Amino acid sequence: xxxxxxxENLLKPLQLVCGVVERKQTLPILSNILVRAGKQGLSLxxxxxxxxMVTNTPFDGSSAAETTLPARKFLDICRTLPEQAxxxxxxxxxxxxIRSGKSRFTLATLPASDFPNIxxxxxIAGFSIAQNTLKRLIDRTHFAMAQQDIRxxxxxxxxxxxxxxxxxxATDGHRLALCDASAEVEINETLQIIVPRKGVHELTxxxxxxxxxxxxxxxxxxxxxxxxxxxxxxxLIDGRFPDYQRVVPEGGDKIVIADKETLKQALIRASILSxxxxxxxxxxxxEGKLRIFAHNPEQxxxxxxxxxxxxxxxxxxxxxxxxxxxxxxxxxTPQVRLILSDANSCCLIQAADGENCKYVVMPMxx
Amino acid sequence: xxxxxxxxxxxWRMLIERLRQGRLPHALLLCGPEGIGKDHFARLLxxxxxxxxxxxxxxxxxxxxxxxxLNAAGSHPDSRVVGLLEDKKIIGVDQIRELRExxxxxxxxxxxxxxxxxxxxxxxxxxxxxxxxTLEEPPARSLLIxxxxxxxxxxxxxRSRCQRVTFSLPSSxxxxxxxxxxxxxxxxxxxxxxxxxxxxxxxxxxxxxGKMDQRLALFEDxxxxxxxxxxxxxxxxxxxxxxxxxxxxWMRDWLTDMIRLxxxxxxPTLINPDVRQRLQNMAAMLDLKTLxxxxxxxxxxxxxxxxxxxxxxxxxxxxxxWQAHLPGKGKIPxxx
Numbered sequence: 001x002x003x004x005x006x007x008e009n010l011l012k013p014l015q016l017v018c019g020v021v022e023r024k025q026t027l028p029i030l031s032n033i034l035v036r037a038g039k040q041g042l043s044l045x046x047x048x049x050x051x052x053m054v055t056n057t058p059f060d061g062s063s064a065a066e067t068t069l070p071a072r073k074f075l076d077i078c079r080t081l082p083e084q085a086x087x088x089x090x091x092x093x094x095x096x097x098i099r100s101g102k103s104r105f106t107l108a109t110l111p112a113s114d115f116p117n118i119x120x121x122x123x124i125a126g127f128s129i130a131q132n133t134l135k136r137l138i139d140r141t142h143f144a145m146a147q148q149d150i151r152x153x154x155x156x157x158x159x160x161x162x163x164x165x166x167x168x169x170a171t172d173g174h175r176l177a178l179c180d181a182s183a184e185v186e187i188n189e190t191l192q193i194i195v196p197r198k199g200v201h202e203l204t205x206x207x208x209x210x211x212x213x214x215x216x217x218x219x220x221x222x223x224x225x226x227x228x229x230x231x232x233x234x235x236l237i238d239g240r241f242p243d244y245q246r247v248v249p250e251g252g253d254k255i256v257i258a259d260k261e262t263l264k265q266a267l268i269r270a271s272i273l274s275x276x277x278x279x280x281x282x283x284x285x286x287e288g289k290l291r292i293f294a295h296n297p298e299q300x301x302x303x304x305x306x307x308x309x310x311x312x313x314x315x316x317x318x319x320x321x322x323x324x325x326x327x328x329x330x331x332x333t334p335q336v337r338l339i340l341s342d343a344n345s346c347c348l349i350q351a352a353d354g355e356n357c358k359y360v361v362m363p364m365x366x
Numbered sequence: 367x368x369x370x371x372x373x374x375x376x377x378w379r380m381l382i383e384r385l386r387q388g389r390l391p392h393a394l395l396l397c398g399p400e401g402i403g404k405d406h407f408a409r410l411l412x413x414x415x416x417x418x419x420x421x422x423x424x425x426x427x428x429x430x431x432x433x434x435x436l437n438a439a440g441s442h443p444d445s446r447v448v449g450l451l452e453d454k455k456i457i458g459v460d461q462i463r464e465l466r467e468x469x470x471x472x473x474x475x476x477x478x479x480x481x482x483x484x485x486x487x488x489x490x491x492x493x494x495x496x497x498x499x500t501l502e503e504p505p506a507r508s509l510l511i512x513x514x515x516x517x518x519x520x521x522x523x524x525r526s527r528c529q530r531v532t533f534s535l536p537s538s539x540x541x542x543x544x545x546x547x548x549x550x551x552x553x554x555x556x557x558x559x560x561x562x563x564x565x566x567x568x569x570x571x572x573x574x575x576g577k578m579d580q581r582l583a584l585f586e587d588x589x590x591x592x593x594x595x596x597x598x599x600x601x602x603x604x605x606x607x608x609x610x611x612x613x614x615x616w617m618r619d620w621l622t623d624m625i626r627l628x629x630x631x632x633x634p635t636l637i638n639p640d641v642r643q644r645l646q647n648m649a650a651m652l653d654l655k656t657l658x659x660x661x662x663x664x665x666x667x668x669x670x671x672x673x674x675x676x677x678x679x680x681x682x683x684x685x686x687x688w689q690a691h692l693p694g695k696g697k698i699p700x701x702x
Contacts, residue, residue: 029441049443050471113432114439118474150499152470196471221472238472238505 001065001091003037005057007081007100010042013055014075016230017046020053020202021071032068034115035089039064045117046071051199052118052233066112067091074098077105118233121219125161125191128213129183135207137168140179140330140357142200146172153239156194159223161185169244175323176247176360177330194241195223199234206232247360249346252339256285257309257352260336263290264328266304270294271321273302280364281321285340286314294321317343318364324349327359368429370410371403371566372544373536381411381531382425391529392504395486397517398533401568405484407533408511412445412480413437415509433475443474448483455672457483459492466496469505479505484513487520494521501527541566549573560637561619580608581616585641588620591685592648592692598685602678610677614668614684621661624649628657656691663687 017033025031027049034045042059045052078087081100088099091109098105138157146154149172158169166183169176195203203225207214217224224233267281274281274294282293288311292304317340327349328336335352349359370378384390396404410427414420417427417434427434436442446468448461465481473479483489489497501524504510512528514520535541538559545555545566553573561581562568572578584605590596605613619637626634627642627649636642649657667684671677 027441029439049474111439113435114441116436116441116443116474121476150466152466155470219476221474221476235471235474237470239470 001037001063001067001089003042003059003087003089005042005059005087005089007078007083007085007087009057009059010087011078013044013057013230014078016055017044017053018071018075020046020048020051022048029068029110029114029116031071032110032115033071033074034066034068034112034117035091036066036112037064045115047115047117049116050196050235051202053202053230054117054233055230057229065091067096068110068112068115069096069107073107118222121222121224123217124220125185125187125218126216127161127166127183127185127187128215129166129181130211131207131214132209132211133181133183134166134214134216135204135209137166137179137181138200138204138207140332141168141170141177142204143326143330144170144172144175144177144359145197145200147197149173153194153237153241156196156237157200158192158194158241158244160190160192161187161218162190163187169241171242171244171247174320174362175327176244176358177327178244178248178358178360180356191218192241193218193223194237194239195234196237199223202232202234247346248358249339249341249348249360252341252345252348254285254310254312254315254340256290256338256340258290258306258336258338260328260331260334263306263308263336264325266292266306267321267325267328270302270304271325273300274321278364279320279322280318280366281324282316282318282366284314284316285310285312287311315340315343316366317347318366319347319361320364323361327361330357330359368410368413369426370424371406373540373566374403374407374533377407377531377533378410378424382414385415385425390509392508393501393510393512393528395512395514395517395520395525395528395530396533397514397530399535399563399565400515401562401565401571402533402535403567404513404515404533405482406567408482408484408513411511412482412509415478415480416442416444416475433477444477444479446481448481450485450488455488457486457489457493459490459496462489462493462496462500466500469500469508473507477507479508481508481510482513483510486512486514486524487516489520489524491521494524498523498527535564536566538564541569545569545573554640557640560639563637577612582641584608584613584616585620585638585644588617589644589648591689592651594689594692598689599682602681602685605681606678610681611668611671613681614664614671617684618661618664618668620645621657621664624652625654625657625661628652628654651692660688660691 021031030048036043040056042057043054045054077098085100090097094109096107096109142157145157149155154172160167163185164182165180166185167180169178206225215226217226221236222233223236224231270281270292271279271294273296275296284291288307290306290308294302331351333351333353337350337352339348343363347361351357396408398404413427413434414425416437418431419428420426421428433442437445446465448457448465450457469479517525541559541564542555545558548570558569558573562572587601591598591601623636623638623645626636627646638645664684667680670680
């Protein structure tokens with residue numbers, strides 16, 4: 001197999017796939033990338049067994065062939081070659097030779113058949129969605145995912161597909177984030193999948209801030225994002241997501257409208273003197289006014305007062321300040337609405353005008 | 367070796383039958399003496415579960431499909447093997463926690479997901495407890511295979527959550543026939559098997575690793591020591607280059623044989639028939655009680671050698687005691 005390619009054409013896809021290769025590997029083959037040359041072009045694949053990245057690049061070359069090359073070394077060689085250099089890659093048995101100008105490198109290969117790439121899978125559903133819509137969906141919810149929780153199904157983001165709608169839900173058991181977006185989902189009944197943490201972070205990295213559509217393919221075990229020149233696949237979490245609908249409080253009668261930024265800044269200031277472990281902050285709602293109290297084991301105290309639009313009876317409630325700040329940061333409108341019922345019930349945080357994102361924070365007993 | 371071993375035919379047939387009916391349990395505990403191929407059996411079972419086209423007659427893996435190729439390369443994403451890490455004597459809790467992450471995700475090729483834990487009895491308490499959660503709520507289409515030569519050392523909570531498959535030693539005919547196929551004509555299969563306690567894979571290991579020569583060299587040293595021709599401390603130092611536990615096991619076998627020679631009225635069956643006369647000579651110098659005392663000492667030392675102990679001091683202790691027992695030195699009076 002002989003491939004000739006311009007350095008710049010190879011470098012970008014190579015950097016993209018090498019991002020998936022983990023530095024510490026238990027299986028030697030996973031530090032390699034799968035290189036395939038064929039009629040469709042040059043395809044590069046890297047995986048860490050949880051996520052997989054494939055790129056396609058056109059090239060000038062002869063035969064169809066495949067092999068695997070050490071990812072890091074291959075990338076470093078291409079990266080350090082001079083700009084506009086022509087790269088010749090020749091695979092000869094167990095060795096691969098890279099030539100460019102007066103440089104020559106011989107790399108060790110491993111057989112392509114040893115490479116555990118996912119390849120094609122049976123698609124059970126799919127949809128097209130604008131890239132920025134999907135990105136926003138993830139950005140507004142992903143912070144609520146659990147981290148290394150024993151309930152492994154919480155260590156990911158739930159994507160719920162129903163006709164015409166995609167919903168993202170994340171929870172760690174203390175707070176929950178939910179966001180809806182409309183999309184052309186060709187599906188008859190609701191489908192739930194859980195994308196693991198790592199896959200979620202890769203997705204946000206890949207999605208651009210444009211309204212160009214992107215195609216999402218779902219298999220029973222995988223989610224794949226594909227465009228003509230690359231495809232990203234993540235395994236799914238094997239588990240059932242808890243019934244989140246029951247967590248979202250309904251019928252809260254105490255409605256507070258506040259200026260988001262003012263409230264957030266007040267909370268951030270108050271949090272400086274809250275207990276470092278529990279992060280507890282006391283909220284006291286009275287007519288038109290919210291007072292925030294925090295204190296720590298050293299008996300230091302913080303007190304803040306924020307003007308809010310509230311006309312109910314007095315309510316005192318405690319929260320983990322980080323959870324409230326996270327939720328407020330995800331709200332995009334200047335005004336935010338907090339819906340409460342009593343000191344032992346969840347608080348629902350929403351944008352003052354929109355209904356498509358909901359944040360639920362559990363109260364703390366003070 | 368891509369086939370099941372001849373003496374595994376029965377458990378193989380049973381498990382393949384259950385696999386085909388979809389009635390395989392979530393966890394198997396393979397137990398039986400060491401060196402009879404339990405690990406091989408576990409790997410073959412995993413390979414056939416991940417094979418795309420297993421052979422229709424006996425359910426063995428085809429060896430040519432993608433699953434089999436990946437398995438052969440050791441890179442199948444739906445198979446995990448947890449064993450002792452280099453320089454470690456136990457399986458730690460981190461190794462088991464990683465499994466939870468692996469089993470939390472769906473399978474790579476939409477088939478089964480498998481885990482082999484071998485030797486399972488080397489899990490420490492934390493690791494075993496951490497495994498319980500997985501054993502209690504295994505994800506669908508997953509199989510955990512625990513391989514243990516000493517299942518009694520596993521916590522009862524783990525044992526009770528696995529289905530046990532017990533392997534026994536093959537008949538000596540079967541074992542000898544298989545062994546001579548593997549080793550070729552230059553080895554004595556009967557002797558190898560006898561040294562390995564009847565376990566064919568252990569016997570093969572002895573034949574292939576050149577331990578036969580090592581054993582004879584050790585025996586010669588042992589004889590020299592018995593005749594007072596070398597010092598026990600020097601010998602203990604020289605023997606450090608061999609695996610302590612194994613050396614102690616050889617010694618245990620020689621002592622056992624000497625006891626047999628001394629107590630039997632008819633020529634007894636020996637573990638080391640090739641050095642019968644030399645053992646007889648040595649045994650003649652000692653009495654039965656001393657031999658038994660020393661056997662106890664060596665057995666205890668072999669047990670200690672599994673833990674954290676200074677190998678040189680342990681060996682010195684054993685050898686000094688052995689020499690002290692010998693009449694040639696005259697340090698202690700002969701018993702009885």
